[in-house]
Amino acid sequence: VAGGHGSRMGQELPKQFLPLNGKPILLHTLEKFSGIADEIVVVLPASHIDYWKELCFGFENPVPHKIVAGGTSRTASVLNGLQALGEDGLVAVHDAVRPLVSRALIQEVFAAALVHGSAIPVTPVRESLRIKRDAVSEPVDRDDYLAVQTPQGFRISKLLEAYRISSGAVFSDDATVFGKAGFAIHTLPGEVANIKITFREDLIFATALTA
Amino acid sequence: VAGGHGSRMGQELPKQFLPLNGKPILLHTLEKFSGIADEIVVVLPASHIDYWKELCFGFENPVPHKIVAGGTSRTASVLNGLQALGEDGLVAVHDAVRPLVSRALIQEVFAAALVHGSAIPVTPVRESLRIKRDAVSEPVDRDDYLAVQTPQGFRISKLLEAYRISSGAVFSDDATVFGKAGFAIHTLPGEVANIKITFREDLIFATALTA
Numbered sequence: 001v002a003g004g005h006g007s008r009m010g011q012e013l014p015k016q017f018l019p020l021n022g023k024p025i026l027l028h029t030l031e032k033f034s035g036i037a038d039e040i041v042v043v044l045p046a047s048h049i050d051y052w053k054e055l056c057f058g059f060e061n062p063v064p065h066k067i068v069a070g071g072t073s074r075t076a077s078v079l080n081g082l083q084a085l086g087e088d089g090l091v092a093v094h095d096a097v098r099p100l101v102s103r104a105l106i107q108e109v110f111a112a113a114l115v116h117g118s119a120i121p122v123t124p125v126r127e128s129l130r131i132k133r134d135a136v137s138e139p140v141d142r143d144d145y146l147a148v149q150t151p152q153g154f155r156i157s158k159l160l161e162a163y164r165i166s167s168g169a170v171f172s173d174d175a176t177v178f179g180k181a182g183f184a185i186h187t188l189p190g191e192v193a194n195i196k197i198t199f200r201e202d203l204i205f206a207t208a209l210t211a
Numbered sequence: 212v213a214g215g216h217g218s219r220m221g222q223e224l225p226k227q228f229l230p231l232n233g234k235p236i237l238l239h240t241l242e243k244f245s246g247i248a249d250e251i252v253v254v255l256p257a258s259h260i261d262y263w264k265e266l267c268f269g270f271e272n273p274v275p276h277k278i279v280a281g282g283t284s285r286t287a288s289v290l291n292g293l294q295a296l297g298e299d300g301l302v303a304v305h306d307a308v309r310p311l312v313s314r315a316l317i318q319e320v321f322a323a324a325l326v327h328g329s330a331i332p333v334t335p336v337r338e339s340l341r342i343k344r345d346a347v348s349e350p351v352d353r354d355d356y357l358a359v360q361t362p363q364g365f366r367i368s369k370l371l372e373a374y375r376i377s378s379g380a381v382f383s384d385d386a387t388v389f390g391k392a393g394f395a396i397h398t399l400p401g402e403v404a405n406i407k408i409t410f411r412e413d414l415i416f417a418t419a420l421t422a
Binding site (some may be wrong): 029122124125126127128129130131132136137138139140142144145146147148149169172173175176178180184185187192193196198199200201202204205207208209 | 339349355358387416
């Protein structure tokens with residue numbers, strides 16, 4: 001899912017298209033899934049699809065993928081992507097701007113989703129947390145919380161059912177859609193390096209780790 | 212505050228002593244405060260003090276600082292450090308392993324603490340969050356939360372009073388000690404790069420940003 005318009009990067013180019021060691025972030029991400037997923041669907045804002053196709057022409061043998069236009073929210077975009085797949089088998093929904101995910105984690109997510117119906121990578125929360133209460137904030141115990149990453153793995157049929165049940169509500173990730181529908185969430189350990197590239201500093205980090 | 216024993220780094224040397232572009236992380240951190248703070252107190256586990264002094268001998272003109280032995284928790288360590296300062300003026304309590312803090316943020320923290328009595332740098336939470344409930348977890352809205360950084364600025368007299376009120380309870384940061392005592396928490400924007408160096412990947416990030 002490459003929905004972002006890059007407004008937080010301080011430049012015009014959406015962040016999934018930014019070069020990371022000479023290659024667009026999204027191509028790095030696709031390469032991680034290559035040979036693991038039978039089929040890859042990239043969800044892009046409709047206005048970015050032509051740009052992306054042209055960008056791909058500049059690289060030898062880009063990983064084959066289907067392109068689908070996104071919706072007005074991340075939730076709507078994922079649903080458009082899901083509808084381009086069959087109802088059988090497993091799906092791993094991944095943020096395009098997480099190119100540092102390991103192939104091992106992708107494989108673990110598919111394996112766990114096969115057994116449990118869902119597989120959500122999570123990590124401990126690293127910073128102290130406060131919760132906003134009106135104009136002020138109060139501390140909470142970060143050990144009570146989990147930070148959620150992607151790829152998030154599901155049986156496609158169950159995730160589609162969850163999307164039908166949520167019918168248009170907007171959520172920040174698919175685990176939330178799935179859980180709100182009453183299905184059980186199975187978690188597994190995520191990865192420190194599997195960050196979402198949002199800020200200039202994240203790209204520096206990704207560049208250092210990809211070198 | 213350099214309390215860590217480095218158990219999460221996968222190596223023996225506590226992380227505040229690890230080299231970052233040829234210089235210990237803790238020396239980088241001290242340099243950020245040099246010329247802004249009138250006095251710098253480094254709180255170290257008693258067993259690491261001699262090692263640290265020897266390490267400093269290897270560098271020209273390390274930033275002058277007082278060394279104080281830490282306690283059995285972060286809270287106890289900070290209190291030991293506070294007691295090495297006078298009761299007048301302001302203190303900024305900082306994690307030794309956050310060498311990427313900007314001098315501008317340190318100055319903003321002191322300026323805001325002077326006006327408001329406290330100054331806590333916070334950032335939005337970047338990942339989706341779940342809260343643990345017994346064996347399962349539920350989504351929460353990350354927009355309701357703040358991630359807390361250091362340096363945390365306070366009037367020394369009020370922070371000491373907060374420590375007396377909390378009398379030995381253990382908290383993950385000083386904002387929590389201060390707020391539990393009934394004092395108001397003033398927040399200001401933190402920095403994306405101001406991470407706590409905990410994992411191998413963090414050191415790669417810090418190296419890239421310090422180059």
